[in-house]
Amino acid sequence: MSRNLTVSAERIAADIDALAVITDPDRPWTRRAFSPLFLEGRAYLENAFRTAGLETRIDAAGNLIGGRKGKKPGAGTIMLGSHSDTVPDGGRFDGIAGVVVALEVARALAEAGIELDHDLEVTDFLAEEVSIFGVSCIGSRGMAGVRPAEWLGREANGMTLAEGIEKVGGNPGAEQKARDDIRAFLELHIEQGPVLEGEKLDIGVVTAIAGITRIEIIVEGRADHAGTTPMDRRADALGAAAHVVLAVETLAGELAATPGHFAATTGEFEMWPNAANVVPSKVRMLLDIRSEKRDDLGQFLTNLESCLEGIAGDNGVTIAPPRLVSDNPAMPMDPLVMDALDDACAATDAAHRRMASGAGHDAAFMARIAKAGMVFIPCLSGRSHAPEEWAENADIALGAEVLLEAVKRLDKQLMEQ
Template sequence: MRRNLDASAEAIGRDIDALARITDPGRPWTRRAFSPRFDEGRDHLRRRFVAGGLQVSTDAGGNLIGLRKGTRPGAGTIMLGSHSDTVPDGGRFDGIAGVVVALEVARILARRGAVLRHDLAVVDFLAEEVSVFGVSCIGSRAMAGVLPQDWLGRTSDGRDLARAMADVGGVPESLHGPLRDDLKAFLELHIEQGPVLEAERIGLGIVTAIVGITRVEIVISGRPDHAGTTPMGLRADALAASARIVTQIEARATELSAGPAHFTATVGEFEISPNAANVVPARVRMLVDIRAERARDKEAFVTWLTGLEAAPGITVETRLISDNPGVGMDDGLQRKLAEAADGLGAACRRMVSGAGHDAAFMARLCPSAMVFVPCREGRSHCPEEWAETADLALAAEVLANTVMELDRKREG
């Protein structure tokens, strides 16, 4: 039986609804980083942080931070948060719920009259989603000191990333290392973005690891010919060859996913040329997104991809586009979160995150952990994305109790 909560589902719902109304006209819900709508959302959050008793600032990485001062200078900071930007036509809760719940944790502590030794920080990371500059997790990479310097020169609509970061209050010229050395723990709330919790009727997930993500480009080259006069047996059809490769990828990934560790592989981009009805396809480019809990599974799959054999007249070329390792979440924080859930009589389960999150970069700075809540039908990155405010309130209570327990823990 769950105990009564100090968290307010109504307040969480109001804050999420208010941000949802800040969207590009006719495009629910679109508030992309570095856009006027994103700036409007940031202004709203700034006001809500102040109303929640937080001191507001923007760091050099363009992250919006609300601070609740602790009583012991130098004790360090416990940070909570996520991101407020969205994908195009994305959801109301992805990232946004994590920022709003972090703010609710600060309000819960105020209602309780809780006095913390540590500082408490609520963060809205800049551009967690893939931005107009083609890169993601900009704010958390900057905070962790791993934002590539060459990214600052990426351009979109005549503005480079450095200028865009400065326009939201960042100081990109000072990004030469980690921005924080005071963090004792980082906690992030997020919707699951998958169907497991809802299917199992469990209100909370505790993330054990965030998968590694590798992307491989495959180019299949054949020969363009007349579609009506070239006999079927004499063609070098790049599309037909690529269709066989896609089928092989799906079959191999399905085999790996049946094992004990999380694994997925997706052909998410696909281009054909010359893309004419009366021409035998000459070239296909595809991008394979590979996500794995275990590095060895990912490495084995990439090795298999690079060894794919070409049919007569067909060449297959592979190129590694990006490779981010998986990140384990802190065992001690996982235990604290589970204990907090148990203290409320709330069921929870351990699970792997198949999506990337800011917590993966925060883990470079301090012990980090994540809590998932169910989302309807597992839908995310779409207008239909939905999470229940009652689940978010429960997560806020768990996080608040975990923060208080961490604050009680003696240094060392």
């Protein structure tokens, strides 16, 4: 479908292509936070920000920010952005599209002679992906004032996180305060899933970023000789664990069929003694649970514990109560922003639906300090975090047009509040 867009699809493509070149040539597309390639990508973005007429700075948390003043001092800031770092071997569009689109919105506003009442900022957040220090969303956590102080001492590749933040131009020693001037935050991202492509939709308006809960389950049986121990006299930890995995899949599938996003995955799995001729004596599993609604998480855990009791009894093993490893609740997006995005989709003839995000994003932390919203665009076969990750430039440009329309609407609506 041909559309007359205010944004430049050509500029968007050129920026994404330029950043794609800045990669480990043996592992496309790899540009990890704190690496020389990351700094090279940052230098490209900083120059692009300045060329677009934005004043650039690196904040204390290590985020690259380009801004321009609004007509009404003190009205606050509308911020757009995402991240330019990647996971290893994947990330030609993940994060990058959101930063480039934010920049293009700023360029389109300037070219149209539109001066917002609010200040406008475009942000490349530091280390949204899990970094070499084993933690993620470092920049957005810092901007929201919730980056744990003890993280600064984490070490990797011969440096601490504090030294890494200094390396990118930040100031880890500065007092960490949440920004209180940001009135609204918008982020564009590839969906990283197959829903929009499957339903032939242009845009997903994100309702919430699902909570991420991880629990550990340990199954203990008894090691015996694999050849001489009768099948009905075994306490096979792996056999019981297989029932646990299937129970997780069944219980998660039942909740996934109800309204609201829910998914559970047995992502880590270890067994002992791991020998061909020994009945397994112990299994450790780590479950990753993504829930939009807290009640769904509670129901899943209650049902799972009941299943574990039955599996333990049926298989002659011991299964300890699940141990909570980490628990981050879901973060809803702001109703005003979601409505503005819906209206922007209607104004640009973008076929859309509301949907939750099963993955984490910087917007989850920005939602703690501002009215936040996200838009998803389709990606090929739902693939992401892989070399095959792909999004059509026409889809990215339409997403940029939606964000542009939403910014103009929010600029007026926020002044009326």
